[in-house]
Amino acid sequence: MNVTWPVVLADGDVVLRPIKMRDQRNWREVNRRNRDWLRPWEATIPPPAPGGPATQRPTFRQMVRHLRSEANAGRILPFVIEYRGRLVGQLTVAGITWGSMCSGHVGYWVDRDVAGRGVMPTAVALAVDHCFRTVGLHRMEVCIRPENVPSRRVVEKLGFREEGLRPRYLHIDGAWRDHLVFALTVEEVPEGLLTRWHQARPGSAPGTPGTASGTAQEIK
Numbered sequence: 001m002n003v004t005w006p007v008v009l010a011d012g013d014v015v016l017r018p019i020k021m022r023d024q025r026n027w028r029e030v031n032r033r034n035r036d037w038l039r040p041w042e043a044t045i046p047p048p049a050p051g052g053p054a055t056q057r058p059t060f061r062q063m064v065r066h067l068r069s070e071a072n073a074g075r076i077l078p079f080v081i082e083y084r085g086r087l088v089g090q091l092t093v094a095g096i097t098w099g100s101m102c103s104g105h106v107g108y109w110v111d112r113d114v115a116g117r118g119v120m121p122t123a124v125a126l127a128v129d130h131c132f133r134t135v136g137l138h139r140m141e142v143c144i145r146p147e148n149v150p151s152r153r154v155v156e157k158l159g160f161r162e163e164g165l166r167p168r169y170l171h172i173d174g175a176w177r178d179h180l181v182f183a184l185t186v187e188e189v190p191e192g193l194l195t196r197w198h199q200a201r202p203g204s205a206p207g208t209p210g211t212a213s214g215t216a217q218e219i220k
């Protein structure tokens with residue numbers, strides 16, 4: 001039985017579940033409303049080499065097909081984030097590498113309407129605990145543009161370690177952008193990241209009635 005994927009991870013009002021084709025309408029609606037909010041942080045495709053084929057942004061269906069085939073190959077965990085039952089964002093664990101490395105990196109965004117409520121720290125904590133405890137990865141990484149203060153706060157609040165700068169690391173918003181690297185290895189969070197987040201968060205109680213804290217369900 002494969003318990004690593006597909007799974008649903010939940011803590012209180014925040015649920016991570018696999019992205020589906022039928023998310024198209026809600027996903028596009030959230031993206032349309034948040035275009036300006038997301039643009040400065042969104043990955044873009046560099047111009048093709050002279051004479052090379054033109055590259056276009058994938059459609060939603062192409063994106064989901066790609067994510068699902070990568071998930072089936074064990075290289076990606078592509079989640080959407082629900083908050084109080086509504087699709088509000090995306091979290092993807094990508095670049096999963098085994099062998100001597102056993103690592104992955106996390107990318108994410110959330111609807112501006114729910115920003116500032118701790119949705120993303122909860123989502124990242126759920127995903128990292130799943131990767132460490134169930135998938136069996138050893139190291140998790142988040143790469144963030146230095147000017148992205150809200151995203152840096154997410155990893156700071158969770159206690160990620162800052163490792164340094166990767167110059168011109170990713171093509172974001174139309175240009176090659178520097179990124180700061182933040183990482184954790186499993187030894188650094190023996191109590192689990194969600195537990196750490198609940199302990200650090202002022203006035204926080206784990207989960208809410210009716211939803212167990214940090215639960216994982218297998219999807220048939």
Ligand SMILES: CC(C)(COP(=O)(O)OP(=O)(O)OC[C@H]1O[C@@H](n2cnc3c(N)ncnc32)[C@H](O)[C@@H]1OP(=O)(O)O)[C@@H](O)C(=O)NCCC(=O)NCCS
Nearest residue numbers: 041108109110115116117118119120121144150151153154
């Ligand atoms: C970065 C992001 C995922 C944070 O998610 P979140 O669920 O709002 O996270 P938090 O609730 O912990 O808030 C993080 C910080 O955002 C800022 N913030 C709070 N409310 C905000 C609001 N209404 N609007 C904008 N920023 C806000 C604060 O600096 C906060 O830090 P604090 O808790 O120390 O005050 C979200 O801002 C986002 O999706 N931004 C656009 C896409 C993006 O940057 N993706 C990450 C690329 S690396």
